[in-house]
Amino acid sequence: MKIQFKGMKFLSIVLIVYVILLIIETPDTLLAIEKSASILLSLLPLFLLIITITALINYFLKPKQIIKHFGKESGAKGIFYAVVGGIISHGPMYAWYGMLADMRSQGLKDGLIVTFMYARAIKLPLLPFMVDLFGLLFAIIITIYILIAAVLQGKIIDILEKSND
């Protein structure tokens, strides 16, 4: 299987920005490099987890099953999986792009990707911080609204996709 790298131009632009900044503002740029390296290191376990989840999905769910559970006819069950997946998924969004793109190529519908992405706004481990900062009532209400918005966004994307077909 041949590897086709994506984002080489984007990476080149970022590298050029770094070189320019390094010349203009050396200490701050070195700090930025340090911060980026630390982010990368902290994400390594997550990358391993995502590769494992993707492999297990590929192994256990054949394209037909992905279409059944997450495709156009998946219905409420698909939405439920997308919401729960979004809530429990950890780390930055871009780390999940590969897995989502892989599942999309096998039949995952766009509406569920959008629902998954917005449901990620609910961060269970961070709920105590939200309660501490804004109060329990605020945390409950915003969580309910996020859930409604996640489902609505998915539905709207599906309607937009249909109208464009």
Place this chain on the structure above:
Amino acid sequence: MKEETLSLKKAFKKAFINFISITPMMLAVIGLVGIMQVYLSPEILATFFGYGSMTDTLVGTVAGAVSMGQGMISYVVAEGLMEQGISHYALSAFILAWVTLGVVQLPSEASIFGVRFTFYRNVLTLISTIVIAYVTVLTVGLLS
């Protein structure tokens, strides 16, 4: 049994190759996040707020969308902004936008999912974030 083991191996290989193929994109995003964290401090962010609830909600959304990092950091920054008297409208928009929007990851998202998908998703997310931030604070005000 042997066939299943080989399939699992193949599944891992496929997952690994797929993941490796998007590493340039992820490295670019991580590189930008590093720059943002250095050049966009909470002190700089605080200077943009304080112009009324609607404007603050919009500013909070934009500030959250351009800032990036662990979700936990958004709460630390929000706490600092709260101490400076920034409204709940702005803070809830900021925290929501931090997690759901991401200016620096837009090129990666567009490259992987397509420009149309990225445009629709981000516009919907932007609208949802502003509406949720505003309506949440209003609802909490009404209920309490």
